[in-house]
Amino acid sequence: MIAVAQRVREARVRVADRTVGEIGVGLLVLVCAERGxxxxxxxxxxxxLLKLRIFADAAGKMNRSLQDVQGGLLLVSQFTLAADTSGGNRPSFTQAAAPDDGRRLYDYLVAIARTAHPQVAxxxxxxxMQVHLVNDGPVTIPLRIV
Known part of the structure; x- marks a missing residue:
């Protein structure tokens, strides 16, 4: 899986002029399931994500996790993270999971997140979707989980 975690002061996702997910301080995470x-x-x-130490401690060092700061977790599916641009200027998304598999893995991630963390949107x-965020830092961490 590929993810991009962004430390935010606030973030929200809108679909057709309605807010479907929103958090204050926490992590906005763009998530892509790949084939296999x-x-x-x-x-x-x-x-x-829950233990990534990217929030400031009392000394201003990135030493606290999402759990430590009791922040929100906003999970957003984004198959375009699997883009391959090596063959030209039009990205290929062949490495992205098929839609049914992508949905299944995204839904699974959301379900386990909701059992492990109190604030998940x-x-x-x-x-x-339109994603609105105030990136704090900015701090943006790419993750590839194999």
């Missing part, structure tokens, strides 16, 4: 990905990778991704799978 499994539930075990989703579990490892969630574990990494989401986008809407396969929808045309």
């Amino acid at each position: 990905d499994t539930e075990a990778q989703a579990e490892r991704l969630l574990a990494k 989401t986008g809407e799978f396969a929808a045309d």
Whole structure:
């Protein structure tokens, strides 16, 4: 799985002029399942997201996790993270999981996140979404879970 985690002061996702997911301080995570990905990778991704030490401690060092700061987690599916641009100027998305598999793994990630963390919001799978965020830092961390 591929993910891009962004430390945010606030973030929200809108679909057709309605807000479907919103958090204050926390992580906005764009998530892409690739062909062959499994539930075990989703579990490892969630574990990494919850413990990733990218929030400031009292000394201003990135030393606290999402769990430590009790922040929100906003999970947004984004198959375009699997883009391959090596063959020209039009991206290929052949490495992205098929839609049914992508939805299954995204739904699984959301479900396990909701059992492990008190504040989880989401986008809407396969929808045309507008993502609004205030990136804090900015801090943006790419993750690839194999």
